[in-house]
Amino acid sequence: MAEKYGLLIDYEWCTGCHSCEMACKVELNLGEGHYGIKLFEDGPRKMPNGKWEYLYLPAPTSLCDLCAKRTEAGKLPTCVHHCQAACMSYGTVEELAAKAAGKPKTCIFVPC
Numbered sequence: 001m002a003e004k005y006g007l008l009i010d011y012e013w014c015t016g017c018h019s020c021e022m023a024c025k026v027e028l029n030l031g032e033g034h035y036g037i038k039l040f041e042d043g044p045r046k047m048p049n050g051k052w053e054y055l056y057l058p059a060p061t062s063l064c065d066l067c068a069k070r071t072e073a074g075k076l077p078t079c080v081h082h083c084q085a086a087c088m089s090y091g092t093v094e095e096l097a098a099k100a101a102g103k104p105k106t107c108i109f110v111p112c
């Protein structure tokens with residue numbers, strides 16, 4: 001069976017820079033209001049330990065094709081390539097699960 005590939009996003013380090021969103025729009029040639037990955041914001045909220053939490057949450061959409069043209073050519077997806085915080089990874093589900101181990105604010109996205 002073919003290996004499944006996906007994206008890992010570590011929200012702990014996302015700075016909310018929108019670079020992934022913009023790079024993706026260029027790659028997929030998307031017009032206004034359409035996204036292959038969209039940045040959401042959550043917070044701020046005071047946590048039980050007294051610290052404030054403010055999260056940026058980039059979420060791939062159903063338009064994401066994992067940058068099929070780029071990855072077939074051996075390149076990284078453009079969102080991963082342009083991520084300013086290096087908090088996005090591309091790989092097999094097994095590789096991404098290993099990277100996510102012990103990190104509480106990660107999400108793995110695998111397109112259908």
Ligand code: SF4
Binds near residue numbers: 020060061064
């Ligand atoms: S992998 Fe490519 S298509 Fe998917 S969100 Fe990233 S830039 Fe967009």
Ligand code: SF4
Binds near residue numbers: 015020087
């Ligand atoms: S490019 Fe990286 S740091 Fe910037 S919004 Fe996207 S995931 Fe966050």
